[in-house]
Amino acid sequence: MTPADPYTVITVARSWLGTPYHDQASLKGVGCDCLGLARGVWREVVGPEPFPIPPYSRDWGESGPREVLAEGARRMMEEITPVDAPPGALILFRMMPRAVAKHVGILTRPDTFLHAYERLGVIEEPLTPTWRRRIAFAFLFPQR
Known part of the structure; x- marks a missing residue:
């Protein structure tokens, strides 16, 4: 699978800000x-x-042990090691230790990411050590 151009992914993602x-x-x-x-x-x-x-509830990530987001992403994207994730990669976060990954963002630079956050909407912010520790999975968008 050939990855999509990261510049294109980032440009499109930023258009959602x-x-x-x-x-x-x-x-x-x-x-x-x-x-x-x-x-x-x-x-x-x-x-x-x-x-x-399918429709999902706000607490979907608190029920069951399956990594639903990661399983879905694996069906259509190339999985990479989170530490190797370049700008343009889709990253999945565990919001609590030992919980399933239930939050999604897109790296825009090695130290920033873009995501939709309740009450704030789509924002770009620093990938602080706290956010970085929460990264559980990373994937590359494929080419069209």
């Missing part, structure tokens, strides 16, 4: 959650989504 947070949505400028941001970037960079995302 300022989109309000809206649970389960994926419409640039209108509303999205973190998964909706990744889905929207996928549509612009790669093409149509390969499978529908």
Whole structure:
């Protein structure tokens, strides 16, 4: 699988900046959650989504041991070691130790990432040591 051009991924992801947070949505400028941001970037960079995302509850990551986000990403993206993740990579975060990964972001530089965060919408912020410690998985967007 040939990865997508990271500059394209980052440019598209940044075009979502300022989109309000809206649970389960994926419409640039209108509303999205973190998964909706990744889905929207996928549509612009790669093409149509390969499978529908079923409705999910706000607490979906607190129930069950399955790494649902990572399993879904593995179906369509190349997994890489998080420490090797370059700008343009999709990163999955564990929000609590030993919990499943349930938050998604896109690296924009080695020390910054973009994500949709409740009450803040789509923002770009520093990848602080606290955020960096939470990274559980990393994937590369494929070429169209």
